[in-house]
Amino acid sequence: MRSRQFWMVPITVALLTVMFAVAPSQAEVYKMALSLAITGPTSDAGNPYAKGVEDYIRYVNDTKLLGEDTVQCPIRDDQYQTDITKRNFEEFLDDGIVFYLNYSTGSTQALKRDFDEEKIPVIPASMDAGNLVDSTYIFLPIASYSSQCIALAEYITKNHKNGTPQVAMFIHPSAFGRGPVDDVRKAVKAGLKMDIVEVVEHGKDLDNTAMLQRLMSKKVRYVICQTVQSPVATLIKDAQRLGLTAKTFGEDGKLTFVGAHYTGGNDLIELAGSAAEGYFWTTSYALTSEPGKGTDFQMMLAKKYNRDEKTANSHNYTNGMMVAQTAVETMRRVKQKGGKVTREALFKELNAMNGDNAYSPGNTVAPVTYSPSDRAGVDSVQIYSVQKGVFRAVGEPFAPEYVEKIKK
Amino acid sequence: MSYFLQLVLSGIVVGSIYALSGLGFVLIYKSSRVLNIAHGQIIAAGAFITYTLTVWGGLPLYLSFFLSMGVTFFLAMSVERIFLRRLIGEPIISVIMVTIGLMSILDGIIYLTPFGGSNFSFPEFFPKTPINLGPVSISWTQLVGVIITFILIGLFSWFFKKSTIGISMRAVSDDQLASMSVGISVPRVFGLAWALAGMSAAAAGGIIGNITGLNFETLHAFGIIVFPVVILGGLDSIVGAVVAGIIMGVIQQFASGYLDGKWGLNGTADVLPYIILLIILLFKPHGLFGTHEIERV
Structure with a gap:
């Protein structure tokens, strides 16, 4: 009886070892x-x-x-x-x-x-x-939104003709909207040649006539938008109605609208219709239209x-x-x-x-x-613009220079 | 001068749409002394029904617009019948709490539809070129919006002043018990008030949706945005809603046009109407045209 018990222990151990070795490892x-x-x-x-x-x-x-x-x-x-x-x-x-x-x-x-x-x-x-x-x-x-807005500002300064571009920022009335304003200002201080004429925090506006005409009277040529699509759609529809939308980037006497990630995409085209034509937008994502x-x-x-x-x-x-x-x-x-x-x-x-x-x-x-x-994932951005109802890439992706400059 | 005139015109346009959006509050309050907090959701629902009928149903926009007014007429009437009829005679605060609950329910229902989490836009129906009136311009959408607003407000004013049902509604508003004693059906009047409010909300939704695009958050926010308008006009006055709407619209445009961007000011268009509202209410606590009730103690 004792010898039987003696053999049972090593046999059990051996069997368990074989079982664990053969069985697949536990999925996590x-x-x-x-x-x-x-x-x-x-x-x-x-x-x-x-x-x-x-x-x-x-x-x-x-x-x-x-x-x-x-x-x-x-x-x-x-x-x-x-x-x-x-x-x-x-x-x-x-x-x-x-x-x-x-x-x-x-x-x-x-x-x-x-x-x-x-x-x-x-x-x-x-x-x-x-x-x-x-x-x-x-x-x-x-x-970041800041990098995106700085990228848009750099794109404006590189493509603007005749003097220093006059720029307004159209932002969401929240931390999300206000975040990049200081960084764009820092970029201007660091040497980016543009004037930020006004920063407009929007509400639930049904008509932006007053604001648009005020910006025109201040010789603003570019509006950088850092908000969501719906207010941008109303803004660019009003600009279209008033005949203020630039047909080409930076057209003199007109307004060119540019915006960061959450202002654009197909939803903007859906909301603004033909008024979205010529809207410039930046993101680090590739689009299905390209x-x-x-x-x-x-x-x-x-x-x-x-x-x-x-x-x-x-x-x-x-x-x-x-x-x-x-x-x-x-x-x-x-x-x-x-x-x-x-x-x-x-x-x-x-x-x-x-x-x-x-x-x-x-x-x-x-x-x-x-x-x-x-800790910002993709450092480069791509500029897109609405052409015949879809966003098309404009130029090559680039990493905005002033993002590093303002860190120093 | 043209700048000034453009601001006035824009103010009138915006103000008219505020008035139409606020009309639903007035219609319900006028007959039942209840504030419908879910009014913004009905505005949004009206816009979405118009879109559904136009884009998915293939109907012409103008037909969908009127049909959606019909749908919300019955929708609002059903809401009153199901949720509010039992509360006749209960404290007003209970009824208002029910409308808050109703707001959540409508929110939930709309979030279950594609409109809850996506943006849409009406097909371009009006000519894109604006109408130039001398030095000022107005879009076709805005012009049609203003015309519809004034037609509807005119019809409702006439209805309340001249029609038998309208006079019954005013009587119920003044004294429910006395109205019942002369044979007016108070529940029927309440139901009709809600139905008419639903109809006006659909009209407002259709017009706002044409201007801003169809975004649920933007649309239902108008239920709150127009609240100061109806307070300023007097909660039970249709004319008050129109006058206050235009005052608010013009003040907003002037604030944005003349104050914003100067002396470090920004966002005055959102704040100034409230400051003026407070000042006016100091002198006229019942609003510009609200009924001043004298209670004998």
Whole structure:
């Protein structure tokens, strides 16, 4: 009896060893999450953005991009309200997320300290440069609003003829709108040759006649818009009615309208109709109206998950897709190096995403690069303008020079 | 001088649209002393119904415009029948709270439709070239908007002053018990007031949507933006809504045209109307044309 017991122990150990060796390793689930405005203010941007994130994560799991490992990414509506965002974030933390996608400028800045305390890498939809001040774990997806506005200002100065261009800024009455104003002013101080004649914070205006004529009386020739599409649509429709819209860039005696990421896209054309013609816009994303490898993938993804044409062609769908791509790529790299996918490992990997390790998601005009001293993803921007009802690329992508100059 | 005239004209245009948007508040308050906080959502719904009928239904814009007024007529009447009829005789604050709840419900319903999270625009219906009146200009959309506003306001004024139902509505507004004692159906009057308010909201939505494009946030905000207009005009006065709307519109344009950008001022167009509203209310607490009720204690 004793000898039987004696043999049972090594046999059991041997059997267990064989079982563990033969059985496949346990698949991991990487948890990330997104809180954004699917309803409420800016939900017109939030909706396609959420779909972009959702579709890419489904694609990763369906095509086993991370092998047997999967990514879980619950998406919750915060109605553009910071208190709801905070509640969502806290619940996501309880679920054990290792990566977080946030949305608005207000909530990103309000939760900065929480992100630092939790040491969790965050990519918000907001591209406000202020997100990076006094924070370590926030990474902007593309060039900041400030960089975009400076890029537009540089484009104006390079293409303006006859003297110093007189410029007005038309901004959203919030932190999101005001953010880039100081940086553009700094660029002017640093040597960018233009005059900022006026900064206009818009309301819910039905008629911009007074404002447009006031700008004309001050010899303003360019209006840099940093807001959302709807007020820009009303503005450019009024300018068209008053016969003030420039037919060519910088036409003398007329107004040329230019704008940052959230002012443009197909929604602007939808809202403004023919008044959008000749509107100049900048973003770091590739557009489906200028097809390429990245946009082909985007169209395939949208088709695979039965998205309508409007969503498939939305630059906010691209935006959502791209942040999900960046998060998943970071996880893949950590995994490839044999590390455990933790908040700390992802943070380190994001900071190493530069030089030869820069990441090209395909739907941006330049690679995504992060480092401890540069947490804005894509540093270059592309200027687009509306030609015959679609946005067309104007020139080549470029990195605005004054972004670095004003840092010094 | 042409600058001044252009500002006046723009002010009248904006003010007329404010008046039409505020009319729904007045119609409901005039008959039931209730403030409908969900009015902005009905404005947005009217615009979306017009769009649906025009773009997806293939109907001409003008026909969709009138049909949407019909749809919101019955929609608002149903809302009153389902949610508010039971509250007749209950404290006004309860009814107002119900309209706040109604606002959330309508928000939720609209967010379930494509209009909740996307932008749309009416097909270009009017000529793009503006109408030049000497040194000033106005777009076709604005001109038609102003004409529709004045026609509707004229019709409603006539309705309240001359028609039997309109006079019944005024009677209910003055004294519900006395009205019932002479055989007026108070619930029917309330239902009709809501229905007419819904109709005017659809008209406002159609006009605003043509100017700004169809964005839910922008459209329903007009329910709040016009609130100072109806307070200034007097909550129960149709003429008051028109006069106050034009005052507000002109003040906004003058503030934007003459004050903004000078002496470091900015955004005065959004603030000045409220300052003037406060000053006027100091002297006329019931608004410019509101009924001054004398209560005997």
